[in-house]
Amino acid sequence: xxxxxxxxxxxxxxxxxxxxxxxxxxxxxxxxxxxxxxxxxxxxxxxxxxxxxxxxxxxxxxxxxxxxxxxxxxxxxxxxxxxxxxxxxxxxxxxxxxxxxxxxxxxxxxxxxxxxxxxxxxxxxxxxxxxxxxxxxxxxxxxxxxxxxxxxxxxxxxxxxxxxxxxxxxxxxxxxxxxxxxxxxxxxxxxxxxxxxxxxxxxxxxxxxxxxxxxxxxxxxxxxxxxxxxxxxxxxxxxxxxxxxxxxxxxxxxxxxxxxxxxxxxxxxxxxxxxxxxxxxxxxxxxxxxxxxxxxxxxxxxxxxxxxxxxxxxxxxxxx
Amino acid sequence: xxxxxxxxxxxxxxxxxxxxxxxxxxxxxxxxxxxxxxxxxxxxxxxxxxxxxxxxxxxxxxxxxxxxxxxxxxxxxxxxxxxxxxxxxxxxxxxxxxxxxxxxxxxxxxxxxxxxxxxxxxxxxxxxxxxxxxxxxxxxxxxxxxxx
Numbered sequence: 001x002x003x004x005x006x007x008x009x010x011x012x013x014x015x016x017x018x019x020x021x022x023x024x025x026x027x028x029x030x031x032x033x034x035x036x037x038x039x040x041x042x043x044x045x046x047x048x049x050x051x052x053x054x055x056x057x058x059x060x061x062x063x064x065x066x067x068x069x070x071x072x073x074x075x076x077x078x079x080x081x082x083x084x085x086x087x088x089x090x091x092x093x094x095x096x097x098x099x100x101x102x103x104x105x106x107x108x109x110x111x112x113x114x115x116x117x118x119x120x121x122x123x124x125x126x127x128x129x130x131x132x133x134x135x136x137x138x139x140x141x142x143x144x145x146x147x148x149x150x151x152x153x154x155x156x157x158x159x160x161x162x163x164x165x166x167x168x169x170x171x172x173x174x175x176x177x178x179x180x181x182x183x184x185x186x187x188x189x190x191x192x193x194x195x196x197x198x199x200x201x202x203x204x205x206x207x208x209x210x211x212x213x214x215x216x217x218x219x220x221x222x223x224x225x226x227x228x229x230x231x232x233x234x235x236x237x238x239x240x241x242x243x244x245x246x247x248x249x250x251x252x253x254x255x256x257x258x259x260x261x262x263x264x265x266x267x268x269x270x271x272x273x274x275x276x277x278x279x280x281x282x283x284x285x286x287x288x289x290x291x292x293x294x295x296x297x298x299x300x301x302x303x304x305x306x307x308x309x310x311x312x313x314x315x316x317x318x319x320x
Numbered sequence: 321x322x323x324x325x326x327x328x329x330x331x332x333x334x335x336x337x338x339x340x341x342x343x344x345x346x347x348x349x350x351x352x353x354x355x356x357x358x359x360x361x362x363x364x365x366x367x368x369x370x371x372x373x374x375x376x377x378x379x380x381x382x383x384x385x386x387x388x389x390x391x392x393x394x395x396x397x398x399x400x401x402x403x404x405x406x407x408x409x410x411x412x413x414x415x416x417x418x419x420x421x422x423x424x425x426x427x428x429x430x431x432x433x434x435x436x437x438x439x440x441x442x443x444x445x446x447x448x449x450x451x452x453x454x455x456x457x458x459x460x461x462x463x464x465x466x467x468x
Contacts, residue, residue, distance in 0.1 A: 003329050005337065025417035026382060028326045052416055055383060060417040246322070246379065 003028070010095035011102070019088075022081050024048050025061055031081045034226035037074040040064040046071075046223035054215050068181075073226060089135060093142040174230045178222045184211050200237060202244065209247075216243055323351055327377060330420050342424045344375065352377040356388075356424065360467065361432045365459035366394070369467030373403075373427070375420065385414035386423055395455070395462040397436040397445035405430070406440035 004019035024031055026048035034046040042061045044052075049071065052060060059066045134145045136152060143152060179199075184192065192210045193203040201217055203210070220239055224230045331351065334344045341359035346352075356373040360366025372391040378384050388410060390403035398406040409418060409426050439445030448455040 001325065001329055001332060003333070005333055008337070026326075027324070028329055048416070052383060058415075060415040063413075063415070242322075 006092055007095070009099070010092065011099045012095060015095075019084070022077075022084055026052065030085055031074075031077060032085060034223055034228075035074045035078050035081070036071040036226075037077075038064075038066045039070050040066065043074045043077055046073075046226050047219055050219040050223060051216075054219070089142045093135065174232060175221075175225065178225055179218050181215070181218050184214075200233075201240060213240075213244075216240065324381075326382060327351065334420060339421050339425060341428065342421070344420060344424065352381075354420070358424065358428060358431075360463060361428055364432050365456045366396075366431050366463050366467070369463035371467050375424075377420075382416040382418075385410050385418075386420060388423065388427065393462060393466040395444060395459040396431065397434050397439045397441055397448045397455075398430060400441045404440065406438065 004016045004023060007013060007015035007019060022030055024035070024045040025042070026044055029045065031043060031045060035043050036046045036049055037043045038049070038059050040059050040062050042059055044060070049060075049066075050068065053066065053068050057065055057067065134148055135142050136148050182192075182195065187195075189207050189210065192207070192214065196203040196210060196214060196217075199214075199217060199221075201213060205213070217236070217240055220236050221233075224236060328351075331346050338344075341361070342356065344354045344356045346354050354375040354377075356375050358371045358373060360369040360371065369392075371394060374389050374391055376387040378387065388405060390399055390405065392403075393401070394403075400406075405427065407426060407430055409415075409423060434448060436445040436448040444455070447458070
């Protein structure tokens with residue numbers, strides 16, 4: 001997967017740090033999607049920082065106070081990153097080639113070959129690790145030539161043409177006006193439901209879920225308008241339905257995990273836990289010596305659960 | 321449930337370019353759940369020990385902190401007997417710009433500098449304050465007993 005660490009294996013490994021600064025500290029993608037700069041001078045994807053500000057009011061990097069209204073588009077950086085993105089694969093390809101040929105020359109020097117030129121070529125073919133790479137003319141990814149000439153071109157053509165179809169704006173006008181975030185505390189559930197329905201969103205669920213849903217849509221919608229080529233609203237609705245799925249899946253998964261698997265797998269450990277707990281309870285009832293421990297236990301009890309790893313506290317307990 | 325790109329990238333990097341003294345491997349059936357082993361930092365009573373931890377990335381990671389817990393018993397004022405860790409960056413000081421590797425480094429740093437003034441294990445912290453050599457000795461013994 002594309003990452004700044006790609007440059008670590010090249011002739012100029014410090015480009016890793018350079019590219020790291022062109023990536024959003026939150027999602028680690030290149031800052032191509034309407035990046036925004038905070039008052040403290042840090043830049044994030046518009047969507048990422050917006051979503052973060054739903055929970056918090058501090059900069060993820062330096063913890064200074066940040067307000068949504070003070071965010072500004074960082075256009076120079078966006079353009080710079082666009083240029084970087086256009087040339088990134090070529091550069092990476094070039095630097096990797098140079099790196100490889102350098103190491104090969106060293107090898108040849110050591111082995112004292114006379115016809116290094118010819119031998120180099122032979123080596124390329126024989127060394128399976130050094131495939132002849134080329135840049136795909138459609139998606140401009142660097143891939144082995146054999147792969148590009150094989151299946152890659154076809155799949156690349158297909159995905160690209162379907163992508164351009166989706167972007168065509170003739171059927172669906174792109175909205176121009178941004179949504180405003182209401183002050184939820186003063187709105188009744190019914191009003192929030194109406195608001196959701198007006199935007200074509202699901203209006204079921206608890207109050208917290210309704211608010212979360214609107215916040216997510218608000219983040220997607222307004223940041224979409226900041227993009228150089230905004231997507232039609234139908235795409236945002238698709239993203240929202242994906243979002244709904246992750247929300248539902250999550251709770252279902254957890255319920256199943258909690259109830260069935262964990263209990264059956266770890267019944268014996270739970271039993272041990274219960275008996276040991278009863279024992280300590282009996283001990284504590286008699287003398288008053290252990291009062292400190294009681295406080296300690298009650299203080300720490302509520303946080304015990306490690307979401308998915310609930311079991312393991314019993315592991316530990318049995319060790320004790 | 322789709323795994324965010326960021327998690328995949330972080331995992332790739334943890335495996336290909338690990339931090340010294342820290343190994344984190346994801347479970348195959350649940351890529352949000354990691355087994356971690358952490359070497360006790362040199363010059364501390366935990367030196368020579370290898371401590372096992374579990375790490376879980378919640379659904380809204382990186383907007384919320386990873387959940388992290390010691391599985392190996394450890395004698396430390398900020399780690400209780402269930403392995404729970406009292407560390408600001410795991411709680412209110414979490415920021416989405418942090419990563420699994422930075423969090424694990426923070427835990428390693430916590431082993432190097434125990435903070436008995438903000439304790440989680442009250443009994444350990446009390447001894448740590450009253451009689452530090454004894455506490456360090458006990459920590460060493462526990463390391464030998466549980467982490468070697």
